[in-house]
Amino acid sequence: MSETRSSATPAVVRLPQYTKADQEEILGKSDDPFGVASTGLTWLPKEVHFGIRHQGRLVAHTGLLRLPVSAGDTRTAVVGVGGVAVAPGMQGQGLARLVVTAALEHARTMGPQHALLFCRPPLVPLYQRLGWHPLDTDVLVEQPEGRLVTMPLRTMVTPLRDDARWPPGPVRLLSLPM
Ligand SMILES: CC(C)(COP(=O)(O)OP(=O)(O)OC[C@H]1O[C@@H](n2cnc3c(N)ncnc32)[C@H](O)[C@@H]1OP(=O)(O)O)[C@@H](O)C(=O)NCCC(=O)NCCS
Known part of the structure; x- marks a missing residue:
């Protein structure tokens, strides 16, 4: 009887760069890979990138970018998360959870x-x-x-510290969205 192969958790790595070709390696060529083209919005590229490779191919990505924001009377900064992507053939296996979680671990060091x-x-x-x-x-x-x-899309937040509380009041991103 052949031995069952153990499926180790895939490693998340920091990517030195993330190009359009890298995104196409994950999601394929598409005019609207994230389904947000109808918003007509202009987006910022991210600055810090994490990815997962499988058999030499990039199959998952999450990007980060620090951005200024105001909420009520509070002016602060957030770590914007964007470009979350998992290759169609690899979806539903927890890769988004893995790559987003690793990116957020890094986000905790960004301030x-x-x-x-x-x-x-x-x-x-x-x-x-x-x-x-x-x-x-x-x-x-x-x-x-x-x-x-x-913003016509939904906005979601997550704390990066145990004692973090999102400030009440209207929210304005003081930059293009990411
Ligand atoms: C969105 C996307 C990144 C998800 O990737 P994925 O690898 O399939 O996601 P995961 O398997 O890691 O799922 C994450 C968690 O959400 C859960 N989940 C998935 N779909 C869900 C749903 N409709 N409702 C509730 N939970 C859901 C999963 O069960 C998993 O939870 P668990 O780890 O506790 O079981 C992927 O579908 C994708 O790349 N889509 C195209 C690009 C895109 O739209 N990106 C989003 C930009 S915001």
Whole structure:
């Protein structure tokens, strides 16, 4: 009888860079890989990248970027999380959990008390499962030419420290969204 192979947890690695080709290696070529093109929004690239490789191929990614934000009277910073992606053939196996969790471990070293992300409404339960909370308030974000728009996607936050409390009041990202 052949021995059952043990399936070790895949390693999450910090990526030195993350290009369009890297994203296409994960999600394939698509005009709208994240399903958000209908928002017409301009997004910022992320600065810190984590990924998972499987048999030499990049199969998962999460990006981070520190951004200024105001909530009520509080001006602070968040770690923006974006570009969360898992290769279609590898979805549903916990890879998003792995790569997001590793990215958040790093986010805890970046200073801000919270991480923040934007997602389509169907993904809210997935991120809740990973410990994120949807914000109940509208969130303003900047766009080119100084335009200010209400984010049409859901905004979710998660604390990066045990004592972190999201400040009450209207929320405004003082930058383009990530
Ligand atoms: C969204 C995406 C990253 C999820 O990747 P994934 O590897 O399939 O996700 P995981 O398997 O790690 O699932 C994470 C958790 O959410 C849970 N989950 C998944 N779908 C869920 C749903 N509809 N409702 C509730 N929980 C859900 C999983 O059970 C898992 O929880 P567990 O670890 O406690 O079992 C992937 O589908 C993807 O790349 N989509 C295309 C790009 C995209 O839209 N990215 C999102 C940008 S915000």
